Amino acid sequence: MALSHRIRIIGGVWRSRQIQVLDQQDLRPSSDRVRETLFNWLGPDLSGLKAIDVFAGSGALGFETASRSADEAVMIEKDKRIHNQLLIQHQLLNSYPIHGEVKIIHGDGISYLQRADDRSAQLIFLDPPFNQPNLLLSAAQEAGRVCDDQGRGGIYIECPNDFDLRDLSTLLPNWTLIKSMETAQVKAVLFRRSSS
Template sequence: MALSHRIRIIGGVWRSRQIQVLDQQDLRPSSDRVRETLFNWLGPDLSGLKAIDVFAGSGALGFEAASRSVDAVVLIENDKRTYNQLLRQYQLLNSYPICGEVKILHGDGIAYLQDAIDQSVQLIFLDPPFSQPELLIRAVHEAGRVCHDQGRGGIYIECPNAFDLTKLEGLLPNWTPIKSMETAQVKAVLFRRSSS
């Protein structure tokens, strides 16, 4: 099994703990800078929120949320090797237990959203493989129905910086992009509900 590098958890109970990342095509963990910015937007304490990491990959976003006391987070990964690596990494992290519940599922994240109850979670992470932009479009369509941010969470989207965000805004008519950033490769944006 090829392991390319490690990334660290930025804050919370697991602060400075490391996640080992598989060297695998389309597996691109959110950078430290992007995650630090996102969790500054969200705040240090996510207690009371339920979250879904729809395309979990390295687990960087879901594990970071768990470290910051979400009540529950579900990480979903379609690739079997990557899923098994998530299980291993969680076992290592959980040697220092957290309060919230963490579920790691092997399967299709979009199908999971399609089956989810309306407004049943407060925070959704969407960071699909950049080579498959259609996955993002399909996931955003479902996320707007499933998420009710309660003014604290939101729908977080990470996409290539060439991606046209107006496509997403059209799929989220009751949501507003309240925070965004751009790096050399990545656009990151946090949507919050603007009307009920």
């Protein structure tokens, strides 16, 4: 199993701890810059929130959320090798206990969302492989039903910077894009439920 590099957790209880990432095609951890921006949007304390990382990959978003005191961080990963690596990393991180619970599930993230109850999570991360845009569209549609952001969380999406955000807005009719940033390769956006 080739381990390519490490990424650091930016804030919270596990601040400065590192996650080892597998060297595997399509595994593209969110960059430090993008994660720092995202968690500036969300704030340093995520207590009271249940978060779902639908395409967990490196675990950068899920572990960062757990580090910031989310009540529950659910990380779903379809690839068995990557899932096993997430379990190892969690065991290493958990030598310093956190406030909430981390669940690392081997399975399909979209199927997980389809089975989830309406408004059963407050923060959902969607960062699928960039070469499979239909995954993002399917997941966004389910996330709009499952997420109840309570004005604090939301639906966070990372996609290629040539992706048309109007496709997402159509699938999330009761949501408003409130924050966005763009790098050379990535668009990062946060949707919050529109006030009724």
